[in-house]
Amino acid sequence: METITIDELYQTLYKNLGPRHWWPARSTEELICGMILVQNTNYKNVFKSLANLDAATNFGIDALLNLPEAKLQELIMPSGFYKNKSRYLRVVLTEYRNHYHQLAALDTASLRARLRSLPGVGNETADVLLLYVFMRPAFVADSYTRRLFRLIRKQDANYEQLQRAIVPAMHQRIQEAQEFHALLDDYGKLGSDVLDLGNRYRLDV
């Protein structure tokens, strides 16, 4: 078995999978909606909800926030958990509309803590918001990512533990950090048929 570094892992994934074009969205508002709606949900279902929202509001921030509660729930229903997600969407979109510049001025740690305090924003959603909305380098230790790193590190780790281990070993620009997350998740979906990293490599961090 061959040892691999974080950089080499990134390069290996990139060479085999190519650019993943994440996060798919035409506006920041659509990005935020997708991030909430995709929680524990297949993105194929999310696309249906996003199409509904687009048709109803064209992703105008005020149009989104002015939707009656019942209408918003109806539009996002294909993504499941629609009662929770409608509430989370309102909170995060309101925060974005009213406080974006204040948030953008914060250092990354303070910004993450602020995002994390919002209902519906857990570890993963906070980190994808940092990565794709606020353009801060972040490492998203989601379930796909933890599964792969469990295989190549030969040890288990929860979200925070994996972040503490990996972040110091990363030295990526924002675009690479974004691509890394996309590559890790798409690798998780495609499975080891394409590239059996778990049986080939060992990562010592």
Next chain:
DNA sequence: GGCCAGGACACCA
């Protein structure tokens, strides 16, 4: 027809 998806949260011990 069962399993799962690009989680978060409340509750419990």
Next chain:
DNA sequence: TGGTGTCATGGC
């Protein structure tokens, strides 16, 4: 700190 139940739809 860690485990479990709940939220819910649609694709495969």
